[in-house]
Amino acid sequence: MLPIPAFSFARVPPIHFGTGKIAQLPTLIQQQGGRCVLIVMGQRSLQASGQLELIQTLLRDAELHTHWIACQEEPTTQFIDATCKQYRGQSVDAVVAIGGGSVVDAGKALSAMLPHDNSIFDHLEGVGKGLPHSGIKLPFIAVPTTSGTGGEVTKNAVISEVGEAGYKKSLRHDNLVPDAVIIDGNLLVTCPRSVTAACGLDAFTQLVEPFLSPTATPLTDAIAWSGLKAFQANFLAACSEGAQDPQVREGMAYASLMSGIALANAGLGIVHGLASPLGGYFPIPHGVACGTLVAVAMTTNWQALKARSPNSPAIAKLVRLGQLLSGAPGHNDDWYGEACGELLHQWTDQLAIPRLSSYGITAGHLDKILDGTRNRNNPVALSREEIQAMLESRL
Numbered sequence: 001m002l003p004i005p006a007f008s009f010a011r012v013p014p015i016h017f018g019t020g021k022i023a024q025l026p027t028l029i030q031q032q033g034g035r036c037v038l039i040v041m042g043q044r045s046l047q048a049s050g051q052l053e054l055i056q057t058l059l060r061d062a063e064l065h066t067h068w069i070a071c072q073e074e075p076t077t078q079f080i081d082a083t084c085k086q087y088r089g090q091s092v093d094a095v096v097a098i099g100g101g102s103v104v105d106a107g108k109a110l111s112a113m114l115p116h117d118n119s120i121f122d123h124l125e126g127v128g129k130g131l132p133h134s135g136i137k138l139p140f141i142a143v144p145t146t147s148g149t150g151g152e153v154t155k156n157a158v159i160s161e162v163g164e165a166g167y168k169k170s171l172r173h174d175n176l177v178p179d180a181v182i183i184d185g186n187l188l189v190t191c192p193r194s195v196t197a198a199c200g201l202d203a204f205t206q207l208v209e210p211f212l213s214p215t216a217t218p219l220t221d222a223i224a225w226s227g228l229k230a231f232q233a234n235f236l237a238a239c240s241e242g243a244q245d246p247q248v249r250e251g252m253a254y255a256s257l258m259s260g261i262a263l264a265n266a267g268l269g270i271v272h273g274l275a276s277p278l279g280g281y282f283p284i285p286h287g288v289a290c291g292t293l294v295a296v297a298m299t300t301n302w303q304a305l306k307a308r309s310p311n312s313p314a315i316a317k318l319v320r321l322g323q324l325l326s327g328a329p330g331h332n333d334d335w336y337g338e339a340c341g342e343l344l345h346q347w348t349d350q351l352a353i354p355r356l357s358s359y360g361i362t363a364g365h366l367d368k369i370l371d372g373t374r375n376r377n378n379p380v381a382l383s384r385e386e387i388q389a390m391l392e393s394r395l
């Protein structure tokens, strides 16, 4: 008997995956009843890929009326409120986001707030008035051009305010899952190496944390494992000789996509618990925060599990992961468990993932960061001292 635990599974949008799929964008907009569309994009990478002109032609040929907005940074309440103010009353009837994780978050937040008069701040978890969002929103299509956050399949938009009283908080509602997703390798090939590396490690973290989560189910395990296999096969190539290969890029985009579905249904662990205060207080991109910490988190979790939770199913999962990542046959369980962290450390060095101190973070800041950190769905509860040691090792 294999008992299946009780679970709920979040809605997944229709996904259009593959090289050339961007050609479906006009039809998808029209299917959502859209004629007048707000296109939010991160312009640099798209212009570099030569895809911007193609997208403009596709939309023009379909006689869609478009407003274009550039969004380069992680979205703030001010950006969302000001853009909503500008476009309310212009009968926008759909939003499309073409860009990295921040752009997808911005598009998701705009689609959620355009039909309402109030500030998005009212609905942010843990900082504003905490008012629930009604779920009434404009149709939203996500077209990611980086492979990392998985935000194209999740129901929250992360809004940031960086600084002394900074935060990184979510606007969240089941209805905010995008109405359609297009993932096209041609839009991914010009993503720079540093972004590919950091986002790739974020996607890995978003696969491994749900995989090891106490709330994992056979369904989320299957999804996370499928993403981990795609990550293992494509990550180093995407950061080097395979960067221009749409199929390699699509391998990483698949890993990211699976990570979004896995995290939405099994939660995240200590790396993401730390990424929120780090990203709120310091100008560190989310991918870098996760990428710089994931190796030491793997090692810390393995050691804590072995010492305090030897019967945890996460131990066998880490052994299986060590087998996948190393590809080396014939070792014992301890070797594979330790190999996970060791390989990640190697990649972190090889890809020159920045340290925390590159963003002005010093030992004097650690208490404040630790006060804002949660263990979340980590496979084992870590002490404040263990988490502090993780941060210290990456200063």
Ligand SMILES: [Fe+2]
Pocket (backbone or CB within 6 Å): 148, 149, 202, 203, 205, 206, 272, 286, 290
């Ligand atoms: Fe993440």
